[in-house]
Amino acid sequence: MTRFNRTGFTAHFHPPKDQTVGTVLDVEAWHPETGDALVADLDGGRLRSVNTYPNFDHLEGTDVIIGAVPGGDWRIGWEQVGDEPIVTEPVPAWLITRAGFAHPVTTDLESAYGEALSPHDAAYLIAPQTEGDPS
Incomplete structure (x- = not known):
């Protein structure tokens, strides 16, 4: 399933x-x-x-995928235990559902496989930096 x-x-x-x-x-x-x-x-x-x-x-x-769009340099972040830094991974694509939701597709750290997640599964969704962005 x-x-x-x-x-x-x-x-x-x-x-x-x-x-x-x-x-x-x-x-x-x-x-x-x-x-x-x-x-x-x-x-x-x-x-x-x-x-x-x-x-x-x-x-x-359940959800039905009706399309996919490129990840556009978005990243997804995961909280770590203790003093470890936040781990981030690229979002190579977004899956669009019939209900209009966008689910980020993530990869493991070696980019060996992909998994579609609910945006609520991650601690952070990190938007791409845009021109003029101070960060």
């Missing part, structure tokens, strides 16, 4: 009796005749209606 998907919905399932956390799957599509939410059946290798699972609980809305 991801924070974003193409349908804007996730399917939530009750946990097995020996577990406390249920499964959450992205809704991949909608059945054209019944309108049922379809999820990937990993065992069967096909899309399957959530209504065919006895432990299906409910659907929840």
Whole structure:
């Protein structure tokens, strides 16, 4: 399950009796005749209606990405413990959602992978310096 998907919905399932956390799957599509939410059946290798699972609980809305824009020299900062300096990372891009929110895409310190965050996940969003900016 991801924070974003193409349908804007996730399917939530009750946990097995020996577990406390249920499964959450992205809704991949909608059945054209019944309108049922379809999820990937990993065992069967096909899309399957959530209504065919006895432990299906409910659907929840999630964000849908409608575009991306360059990061424009923005940086994201993380608070450190004690006297350590704030760690900052570049924001190479912003993901724009259907609801109009912009989520910064960050990388790890080696720029090996990217992750879309809520702007509230970081301690600081640092705007690019502009011409004439005193800092």
